[in-house]
Amino acid sequence: MSLKIIHTADWHLGQTFFGYDREAEHDAFLIWLANTLKEQQTDILLIAGDIFDVANPSAFAQHRFYRFLREAKAGCPHLQIVIIGGNHDSAARLEAPLPLLEELNTTIVGMVKRTKTGEIDYDSLLCPLYNREGKQEALCLCVPYLRQGDYPPAEEAEENSFMAGVQRLYQKLTNYAKQQLMPEHALIAMGHLYAGSAELSENDRSERIIIGGLESIPPETFDESLAYTALGHIHKAQRVGARDSVRYSGSPLPMSFSETKYNHQVVSIQIEKGKAVSICPVSIPTCVELLRIPTTPQTPEEVLSSLSTLPDKTDDNVQSCPYLEVRVLLTAPDPGFRHRVEEAIKNKAVRLTSIVTSYPKNEVNDTFSPLTFSDLQNISPVTMLEHAFTAKFGNELPEEIKDLFNNVVREVQQ
Known part of the structure; x- marks a missing residue:
């Protein structure tokens, strides 16, 4: 017999993106996922943590989660759902409705x-997995996000670091599961952690990695006997340590503008006779586009010209409007630029998230020397301003700004 598994993680229900709610995006993803489970006649859905974005999610976020569980089971009655807690989740809140959710085979x-x-x-970390006929095909190691003290204590001469403790837990749990494993049954693992070789998404504010990688877990933590390891926590889908069977599914929604050309996915796994015979990503349709205008920073005039070509709004439904990041190249301060951007897109079908400012790199910056302590003791305020302006913008301080600054200095000194 065989077992069809879908692996997903890091939904972050209730999350906002630069202040905008993502309810429509999450709804679109969950509807797509429920339909995909039904179309593929999936036996097992593995959700590897961070269901919610915060430990105390809104009533709407919880409603969305429980509604999905009901609809997924309605469309795929034999579906078994296995969920572990992530670092964004409240473990107690997740487990609270278990007496009811067990009726949904969850x-x-x-x-x-x-x-x-x-x-x-x-035993509480093990979950048998069944095919659509109700026969057990695998045993799953369900390891939630681990905190200090969640792992076995170190024996004499053993290292007592967090990384070593997590490795000990997986090793002991794997050995314990092997003792109960029947012939031709697969051993599956779940985890919500940072594998040290994993690639992080650029500027993803919700991926909180401890400085120096103190919480990084080596790929060797996951035993070679595991048919598949479903991981969560890192939002970019990828294999871990070049092992095809150890994967992050990634988040279903983009978490930063570095993902403008990145296809989000879930992972489909086919298990036969204890082995993973197929591991395939399934692309998630894009619901809301990420726009970077321009693609490379340009002058304010060029930026405003590009914004004028954006399509106009056709209705009041902004939930499907693309998120917009404006990238501008400045050679001098432009305090009114944001207002001009907001005016330019007032009737455009976009949602402004941020304005990213860049400055030209030139010979002045390369040869500019910082002020010494002696310089700072004797320098005049306006000279210090000229130095700072040139260091940042690569140009001389305009006379207009210099005159305004000198007027302020005189008023302060009077």
């Missing part, structure tokens, strides 16, 4: 539980 592991003697309850 398992949630939000935290590492302990036995009465204080030992890790490894």
Whole structure:
């Protein structure tokens, strides 16, 4: 027999993007996912953490999550859903409705539980996976986001770092699961963590990686006997350590403008006789476009000219309007530029998120020497301003600004 699995993660329900809510985008994704589960006759849905964007999600975000679970099961009655908690989730909140969700064949592991003697309850981290006929085909290691103390203590001569502790937990849990594994059953793992070789999305504010990689976990943590390892936490879909069977599915929605040409996905896995015979990404349709105008920074006049060519609004529904990042090249301060941008797009079918300012690189910047402590003791305020202006913009301070500054200085000194 075989087992069809879909792996996804990092939904971040309730998230805002530069202040804009993403309800329409999340709805579109969840509708698409429910239809995909039905079309592919999926047996197992693995959600590897960060269901919500914050530990105390809004009622609307929770409603959206539970509505999806109901609709996914209605379209695919034999579907089994397995969920682990992420660092953005509240473990207790995720597990609270379990008595009801178990009726929907849904398992949630939000935290590492302990036995009465204080030992890790490894049984609570294991979940058998069944095919559509109700026969077990695999055993899943359901490891949520781990915090200090969630892993087994170090033995004598063992390293006691976070990384070593996470490795110990996976090793002990894998060995424990192997003792219960039946012949031709697959061993699957889930995790919400930062694998040290993973590539991060540029400027993704929601990927919080500890400085120096202190929480990074080496790919060798995941035993070679695992048929597939479904990871969450990193928002860019990728293989880990060149191992095709260890993957991040990535987030379903873009988290930064570095993803303008990046196809978001879920991962489809086919298990047969304990092995992954097929691992294929399934592209998620783009719901809202990311626009960078211009593609490379240009002068304010060129930028405003480009903005004038954008399509006009046709209705009041802004939820489907592209997000806009404006990129401008400045050679002098332009405090009124944002207002001119806002006026230029007032009736355009876009949503302004940010204005990214760049400055020309020239010989002045390359040869400019910083002020010494002695210079700072003797320098006049206007000379300091001239120095700072040239260092930033590569040009001399305009006379108009110099005169205004001198007037301010005189008023202060009077």
